[in-house]
Amino acid sequence: MASAPMFSHAIGLPARLALYGLASLALMVVDSRYDAMTAFRTGSVTLIHPVQAALARPFEYLGEAGEFFTVHGVLLKEKRQLEAERERLATLLQGYNDVQGENARLREMLKLTPLPAVEPMAARITRVLPDPFARKLVIDRGSADGVEAGRPVVDVAGLIGQVTEVYTNSSIITLLTSKDQAAPVQDQRNGLRLIVSGVGSDNLLEVRYLDMHADLKPGDLLTTSGIDGTYPPGIQVAQVLSVEQPRQTPFARAICQPIGHIGQHRYVLILKAKKNAP
Amino acid sequence: MPLSTEKPLVPQGPQLIAPAARRLVYGSLLLGYLCTLLPWPQGMLWLVPDFALVVLLYWVIHAPHLAGLGLAMALGLVTDATLGGLMGQHALSYTITVFLVIHLRRRLENFEVSGRALHLAPIFLGQQALFLILGLVFRLPDADWRYLVAGLSAVLCWIPLARLFDRLTGWTNEMHIEPAAK
Numbered sequence: 001m002a003s004a005p006m007f008s009h010a011i012g013l014p015a016r017l018a019l020y021g022l023a024s025l026a027l028m029v030v031d032s033r034y035d036a037m038t039a040f041r042t043g044s045v046t047l048i049h050p051v052q053a054a055l056a057r058p059f060e061y062l063g064e065a066g067e068f069f070t071v072h073g074v075l076l077k078e079k080r081q082l083e084a085e086r087e088r089l090a091t092l093l094q095g096y097n098d099v100q101g102e103n104a105r106l107r108e109m110l111k112l113t114p115l116p117a118v119e120p121m122a123a124r125i126t127r128v129l130p131d132p133f134a135r136k137l138v139i140d141r142g143s144a145d146g147v148e149a150g151r152p153v154v155d156v157a158g159l160i161g162q163v164t165e166v167y168t169n170s171s172i173i174t175l176l177t178s179k180d181q182a183a184p185v186q187d188q189r190n191g192l193r194l195i196v197s198g199v200g201s202d203n204l205l206e207v208r209y210l211d212m213h214a215d216l217k218p219g220d221l222l223t224t225s226g227i228d229g230t231y232p233p234g235i236q237v238a239q240v241l242s243v244e245q246p247r248q249t250p251f252a253r254a255i256c257q258p259i260g261h262i263g264q265h266r267y268v269l270i271l272k273a274k275k276n277a278p
Numbered sequence: 279m280p281l282s283t284e285k286p287l288v289p290q291g292p293q294l295i296a297p298a299a300r301r302l303v304y305g306s307l308l309l310g311y312l313c314t315l316l317p318w319p320q321g322m323l324w325l326v327p328d329f330a331l332v333v334l335l336y337w338v339i340h341a342p343h344l345a346g347l348g349l350a351m352a353l354g355l356v357t358d359a360t361l362g363g364l365m366g367q368h369a370l371s372y373t374i375t376v377f378l379v380i381h382l383r384r385r386l387e388n389f390e391v392s393g394r395a396l397h398l399a400p401i402f403l404g405q406q407a408l409f410l411i412l413g414l415v416f417r418l419p420d421a422d423w424r425y426l427v428a429g430l431s432a433v434l435c436w437i438p439l440a441r442l443f444d445r446l447t448g449w450t451n452e453m454h455i456e457p458a459a460k
Contacts, residue, residue: 013347013377013380014377016347016348017347017373017374017377020347020348020350020351020369020370020373021370021373021374023351023366023369024351024354024366024367024369024370024373025366025370026366027364027365027366027369028364028365028366028367028370028412028416029416030365031364031365031366032364032416032417032418037365040359040365041359041365044356044359044360045359045360048315048359048360051312051315052315052317055312055315055316055317056316056317059316059317126317127317128317128318128320128323129361130314130318130323130324130326130361131361131363132324132409132410132413132421132422132423132424132425133363133413133418133419133420133421133422134418134419134420178419178420179419179420180419180420181419200420200422263320
């Protein structure tokens with residue numbers, strides 16, 4: 001029997017729209033509910049990040065060409081400042097080594113588990129993702145360099161975020177200031193434990209659901225408490241700007257300023273787990 | 279009755295446009311896509327237009343035999359795979375946008391570039407809004423509504439690009455637009 005189609009009509013425009021629409025919706029559901037797209041994303045990003053790096057290179061050269069013509073005097077002044085800063089840090093570091101040794105001995109005496117050792121790895125920011133939903137940066141280190149998802153990312157001043165996606169030669173950092181990102185912190189003045197979270201602005205963080213009688217004052221320094229196992233303790237995170245007394249809610253709210261220079265750097269440090277750590 | 283030689287039945291000379299070359303269409307789409315990948319400064323990311331979409335909409339109007347829903351879907355998926363967001367988020371907003379523009383093609387025939395841009399303005403803006411709303415529907419943490427401005431800057435960017443492509447393809451307003459896509 002001949003199997004000629006009864007209606008050999010091309011599929012109509014609205015039908016195709018419906019088809020593509022359903023396919024996209026299905027993809028979005030799968031992507032938001034499951035990790036099914038990770039392999040695909042890894043492949044596409046591994047292909048595209050070198051292209052992006054190549055596109056960015058001419059602009060970097062332009063920027064460097066501008067720096068090339070810096071006045072000699074400015075450079076000299078900067079050099080002296082850096083030298084002074086280095087000496088100051090070296091002095092501080094001597095004390096730090098002593099304290100660290102003492103701390104390790106004390107922990108041993110108290111039979112506490114030693115703190116996980118971390119080592120910093122420098123990474124260059126290659127790109128800022130134009131993502132209206134979260135604040136993300138692309139860096140030039142990936143799983144080939146031993147980066148793992150979840151590692152904290154800091155700059156010279158303080159915590160700036162966390163590695164969220166890792167590819168072969170690049171990874172994506174989600175900034176702490178991104179809405180719904182959070183870090184467990186401790187007030188340095190009195191050890192009060194809190195959680196700071198991003199509000200979606202580059203220079204603000206907040207402490208939500210704060211007890212209205214909590215002893216938190218403007219100027220307090222918040223450092224990571226190390227309780228969640230993600231962030232090692234002692235990284236500076238934010239400084240309290242103001243504490244808003246509750247109006248119609250049972251909780252107060254504190255506005256803080258991030259210590260890390262978020263949105264201003266070209267290089268960041270990823271804190272890797274040390275190889276010989278227990 | 280003899281045929282008048284004053285007005286030929288088939289458009290002649292410069293009026294007989296060579297339909298837009300495949301190479302031009304796909305090449306310009308690729309360039310548009312690469313433009314979105316450029317390292318735009320962080321502070322102005324929200325007003326960088328979606329160049330690939332701008333180029334795509336031009337070809338949907340002027341070369342519908344090459345650029346239709348399928349191409350919109352493919353471009354959307356490529357964009358999704360390389361920028362943030364969910365898979366399918368750009369794809370869905372692109373296909374709906376292109377569907378609307380295909381329906382508007384006949385009407386756009388009667389307008390100059392700026393008139394066409396005015397028609398496209400709500401579509402570009404709607405695309406951006408749809409993209410943001412889709413993110414919220416699927417519970418992405420936060421939608422930055424400043425990104426709506428990218429829709430408007432896309433319109434501003436469409437005007438010079440359309441002029442340029444008109445010149446490249448030899449398009450003038452007297453010419454008829456090709457028959458609609460199947």
